[in-house]
Amino acid sequence: MQHIPGDAAPTEDITMSRIQLRNRGRILDAALEVFSKHGFRGATLDQIADEAGLSKPNILYYFEGKEDIHVTLLDQLMDRWLAPLREVDPEGDPLEELMRYVHRKLEMSQEFPRESRLFANEILQGAPRIGPHLKRDLHPLVERTAALIQRWIDAGALAPVDPRHLIFSIWATTQHYADFEAQVGVLMDSTEVHSGARAHLDALFRRMLTP
Amino acid sequence: MQHIPGDAAPTEDITMSRIQLRNRGRILDAALEVFSKHGFRGATLDQIADEAGLSKPNILYYFEGKEDIHVTLLDQLMDRWLAPLREVDPEGDPLEELMRYVHRKLEMSQEFPRESRLFANEILQGAPRIGPHLKRDLHPLVERTAALIQRWIDAGALAPVDPRHLIFSIWATTQHYADFEAQVGVLMDSTEVHSGARAHLDALFRRMLTP
DNA sequence: ATGCTTTTTTACCAATTGGTAAAGATACGA
């Protein structure tokens, strides 16, 4: 009688049946596919329903609406996306910690290109739905990391760099391989992209950061 | 009697009246605004008409349809976008030529953020309309430039880099400031973005490329 | 002014969109 799925669940899932778990999963995966390809406004519920193998009304049984699906997707994404930055260890070797971050970001771009594109789409369109999220979660995390990098620089463990711009450059170069895949694919044989990118970005940032 | 504007003009404008020139300009500018914000599928003719200060049917008097506007915009853009790469001078000083390219790309990202986002949107969505254009125009240009860079490296004038990945990194880092402006704006005071980016990218690529 | 062309508006479509109501089918515990 309760009909949890779509209803604005205040505390979110108290319990979810196996069917609910499976279908919500299918829907979110289908939505990731469609949203990452066409952006929020360009995606349609029909496309998502088709991709998920469910009827449109059935999808609206599990989610309150198109926006609900999109927001759920972005929320889930944020955690996974910020994790590598959180794992930068203040106690580790500065250069190796940052290089590990570069490599993890590149691997994520290669392993989760749809997620990268979903995020890119949202930011491109002015971050209308994820904006507050960025301010609340991303901003303090970047501040903390920038301060850490600055301390490392002051200690002489890294070459002097603007920490925030460095972070931007890492994001830009790694995500480029996912977000601009259609362009990269035209210009390079896709077999050599992976290893080539790894070696190149390693050299680029190692040279930049070695004192 | 001829009604040139929207009609599939084979050789394009033979002559265009002042009104045609003005209104086509207005429409393309409005369309750039809307397409760059919402992508092709997310943009509507009504929005474009509104932004242009013209009625929807009037817009369809000047262009064959939504797609025609989009393609026209992308065609115009490609020339401007590829110009800096074309201007890399094989006779100039290798390092300074590439640094000049970096700075020009960054300036374009700052001066024409809408164009950058229009392009990013198109690529993100798999380059459905500009794909052939990329293969025909961009690919040979990149090949040529990559070969030039390789020659410079072989001559010992540049540090050894994968030329294509270097080009990707330049594109990624410079366009990031336009395409991800919504994110950059959350993380940095917008007054320091411009000069900071310039100094940072100069250091990044100079360090990377200096033999 | 006149007659012609170019431009703009008004009044429409047919298709697609996100979303709903309610009946029907299915699972599942007692």
Add this chain to the structure above:
DNA sequence: TCGTATCTTTACCAATTGGTAAAAAAGCAT
């Protein structure tokens, strides 16, 4: 196996979408 709660389908909407037909209004050369 029965009853209840969960899940799914069918049959719809109202709003928006890209686009058209045709009349009305400007321009403009003579």
